[in-house]
Amino acid sequence: MAGGGEEPFAPSALGTRPHWDAAYERELQAFQETGDAGEIWFGEESMVRIIRWLEKQKVPLDSSVLDIGTGNGVLLIELARNGFTNLTGIDYSPSAIQLSEKVREKEGMSNIKLLVEDFLAPSAELSGFQICIDKGTFDAVSLNPDNAVGKRKQYVRSLCSVLKPEGFFLITSCNWTKEELLNEFREAPESHA
Numbered sequence: 001m002a003g004g005g006e007e008p009f010a011p012s013a014l015g016t017r018p019h020w021d022a023a024y025e026r027e028l029q030a031f032q033e034t035g036d037a038g039e040i041w042f043g044e045e046s047m048v049r050i051i052r053w054l055e056k057q058k059v060p061l062d063s064s065v066l067d068i069g070t071g072n073g074v075l076l077i078e079l080a081r082n083g084f085t086n087l088t089g090i091d092y093s094p095s096a097i098q099l100s101e102k103v104r105e106k107e108g109m110s111n112i113k114l115l116v117e118d119f120l121a122p123s124a125e126l127s128g129f130q131i132c133i134d135k136g137t138f139d140a141v142s143l144n145p146d147n148a149v150g151k152r153k154q155y156v157r158s159l160c161s162v163l164k165p166e167g168f169f170l171i172t173s174c175n176w177t178k179e180e181l182l183n184e185f186r187e188a189p190e191s192h193a
């Protein structure tokens with residue numbers, strides 16, 4: 001059982017910013033050459049599941065949505081295509097945000113807001129979100145070689161500060177079970193794993 005201060009995973013480069021900077025620099029280069037937005041973590045189906053869930057809950061289309069660790073920003077494009085109008089994506093990797101800006105431009109979705117932000121030290125601008133979505137970012141944070149337990153706790157604190165008390169948090173993970181996530185986020189407002 002994870003949570004409660006244990007370090008369940010071996011530290012990995014995937015938990016570090018230099019890894020993601022280098023990965024998105026490569027993907028940015030590839031996008032410029034081929035127009036391909038790059039890897040969709042957990043596949044297209046993961047985006048369909050998130051959007052279906054939001055539709056099922058009848059979440060209003062103008063709800064403020066934050067995509068935490070947006071990467072290439074493709075999830076935000078899909079949300080916009082499905083009618084969501086108040087979308088923000090953050091990533092601590094400037095090359096990820098450059099790529100997501102290029103993808104946004106290609107798709108003509110200029111109303112999506114994109115910011116370079118470290119979620120573990122969020123700026124005051126990030127607050128009052130009705131929906132927070134994480135697809136693979138908490139997984140990456142959990143692999144950080146430097147104090148992963150402290151970083152996981154900071155993630156939960158950051159979530160509490162950016163998400164409205166009655167808001168929804170949707171998380172997709174390949175390293176944690178649903179029960180482990182519910183345990184990890186039990187201090188956060190209502191969680192859906």
Ligand SMILES: C[S@@+](CC[C@H](N)C(=O)[O-])C[C@H]1O[C@@H](n2cnc3c(N)ncnc32)[C@H](O)[C@@H]1O
Pocket residue numbers: 020021039040041068069070071072075090091092093096117118119120134135136137140141
């Ligand atoms: C596995 S990728 C997933 C990217 C995107 N969510 C997707 O589904 O394609 C993890 C992402 O989290 C970002 N990330 C990791 N730690 C972060 C942090 N502390 N603050 C903001 N972004 C972070 C990485 O730069 C990377 O874009």
